[in-house]
Amino acid sequence: GENVEQHPSTLSVQEGDSAVIKCTYSDSASNYFPWYKQELGKRPQLIIDIRSNVGEKKDQRIAVTLNKTAKHFSLHITETQPEDSAVYFCAAIPGANNLFFGTGTRLTVIP
Amino acid sequence: NAGVMQNPRHLVRRRGQEARLRCSPMKGHSHVYWYRQLPEEGLKFMVYLQKENIIDESGMPKERFSAEFPKEGPSILRIQQVVRGDSAAYFCASAGQGPYEQYFGPGTRLTVT
Numbered sequence: 563g564e565n566v567e568q569h570p571s572t573l574s575v576q577e578g579d580s581a582v583i584k585c586t587y588s589d590s591a592s593n594y595f596p597w598y599k600q601e602l603g604k605r606p607q608l609i610i611d612i613r614s615n616v617g618e619k620k621d622q623r624i625a626v627t628l629n630k631t632a633k634h635f636s637l638h639i640t641e642t643q644p645e646d647s648a649v650y651f652c653a654a655i656p657g658a659n660n661l662f663f664g665t666g667t668r669l670t671v672i673p
Numbered sequence: 674n675a676g677v678m679q680n681p682r683h684l685v686r687r688r689g690q691e692a693r694l695r696c697s698p699m700k701g702h703s704h705v706y707w708y709r710q711l712p713e714e715g716l717k718f719m720v721y722l723q724k725e726n727i728i729d730e731s732g733m734p735k736e737r738f739s740a741e742f743p744k745e746g747p748s749i750l751r752i753q754q755v756v757r758g759d760s761a762a763y764f765c766a767s768a769g770q771g772p773y774e775q776y777f778g779p780g781t782r783l784t785v786t
Binding site: 594596598604605606607608611651655659660661662663664665666 | 677706714715716717718721728729732764771772773774775776777778779780
């Protein structure tokens with residue numbers, strides 16, 4: 563099955579700086595890569611996703627890049643704000659029926 | 674447009690009892706997924722259902738766990754004879770097109786005492 567690895571497990575940045583979270587996947591058949599944000603005690607929220615026919619997608623301060631050859635994708639958050647503090651999960655779908663999640667990155671934005 | 678609903682939000686059961694978790698998908702969504710999340714860990718897939726059909730149950734333990742999504746009403750995840758190791762947050766997600774763009778419910782936090 564698919565194996566998704568996520569780094570780093572924790573990340574602290576100063577408010578206004580950028581944050582980058584990286585994920586790798588193992589199954590070359592994977593074709594969909596969403597990112598979820600989960601605040602403490604809350605539901606995971608879909609914040610951005612990318613399909614395998616696209617190399618980059620941007621939505622305001624959030625962007626995702628995909629390198630199919632290297633089998634890795636990254637989440638970029640610019641101009642970070644305290645409300646960006648949360649756990650972020652990447653995921654992949656290898657053409658199967660379900661999402662395989664990474665282990666999460668706890669992002670702390672220091673005011 | 675109501676989002677994905679789950680109830681109860683918190684459930685306490687003694688060892689050996691049964692737990693029933695309910696999930697109502699977003700309006701217009703016919704694909705339901707159940708995930709389990711242990712504290713400080715990621716989400717692990719359990720089962721994928723469409724109306725009246727189990728599509729993929731490869732992540733669900735074969736004993737004590739079952740799931741259904743009847744023609745009418747919510748999807749139900751049932752855990753029989755609960756043990757302490759079943760304590761976790763159980764999330765369901767729904768989607769309109771297969772596994773893509775899954776939206777999560779608020780979760781049910783199960784505590785087994």
